[in-house]
Amino acid sequence: MFDDVGYAARFLAAVPSFLRNPLTPREARAEVGRRLANREGDFLELARRVIYRRPNHPVRRLLALAGCEQGDLEGLVRREGLEGGLWELLERGVYLAIEELKGRRAVVRGSASFMIDPARLLNPLAARHVPSETGGSRGPRVTVPWDIGYLRDEDASLCLLLAAVGGPS
Numbered sequence: 001m002f003d004d005v006g007y008a009a010r011f012l013a014a015v016p017s018f019l020r021n022p023l024t025p026r027e028a029r030a031e032v033g034r035r036l037a038n039r040e041g042d043f044l045e046l047a048r049r050v051i052y053r054r055p056n057h058p059v060r061r062l063l064a065l066a067g068c069e070q071g072d073l074e075g076l077v078r079r080e081g082l083e084g085g086l087w088e089l090l091e092r093g094v095y096l097a098i099e100e101l102k103g104r105r106a107v108v109r110g111s112a113s114f115m116i117d118p119a120r121l122l123n124p125l126a127a128r129h130v131p132s133e134t135g136g137s138r139g140p141r142v143t144v145p146w147d148i149g150y151l152r153d154e155d156a157s158l159c160l161l162l163a164a165v166g167g168p169s
Helices: 002-020 025-052 058-065 070-091 148-164
Strands: 107-109 112-114
Touching: 025 058, 025 070, 025 148, 058 107, 058 112
Parallel strands: none
Antiparallel strands: 107 112
């Protein structure tokens, strides 16, 4: 119950600012442009803060199995770009199948095998404004809390889509 109260309090505190500041197409273009210009650096900063600072993060374990420490990841992204670096990591086994992600099947890479607690994958930098769950049609439901900032990020994309098809500006 207290968790629900916490969600409600965080949501109610965040909504007024979200609703008072709708994005215009011009602001959305600038935001998406900023994201594109900074995406490699933003990715590396997120990896540093969320994965490499947390010794028990499941993705950190996958990266270590692939021989990719923080400096290696930075060099890989500088050398190959973000997409090229991510493709290389995929080829090295740095990925999670849906059953692994949900903790329903062990992650097996080479001789290494381990289970994942889906809660360890939550971004500690994200606020938890709206509780949500997976459908649970093939196993236990998994809690996936939403940060209202995610909705703001999606707002920029939707704003540009609507502007492109002649919607409200």
